[in-house]
Amino acid sequence: MANHKSAEKRARQTKVRTERNRFYRTRMKNISKAVHAAVASGDLEAAEAALKVANQSLHSYVSRGFLKKNSAARKVSRLAKAVNSLKTAAK
Secondary structure, eight states: OOOSHHHHHHHHHHHHHHHHHHHHHHHHHHHHHHHHHHHHHTOHHHHHHHHHHHHHHHHHHHHHTSSOHHHHHHHHHHHHHHHHHHHHHHO
C-alpha cells in the first residue's frame, strides 16, 4: 500500500481510470459485435447503420484519449471490410 500522499493519490487516480477504461473497452467490443451480428444475419441496412455508429463512436474515443488514432482506423477499416463483403455478396 502507498505510504506517501502523492502515491495515495496516484492509487486513487489509477482506480478511477481503470474503471473508466473498462467501461469504454466493453463499449468498443459491443459496437463491434453489433456490426458483426448484422453482417452475419445478412442485413445490409442494419450493418451499414451499425458501421456508421461504430465509426462515430471509435473516432470520438480517439478525441477523448481512450484509443489511439491508428487503432480506431484499423478497427473501423476491418468492420467496413466485413460490411463491404456483404455488399459484394448481395450483387
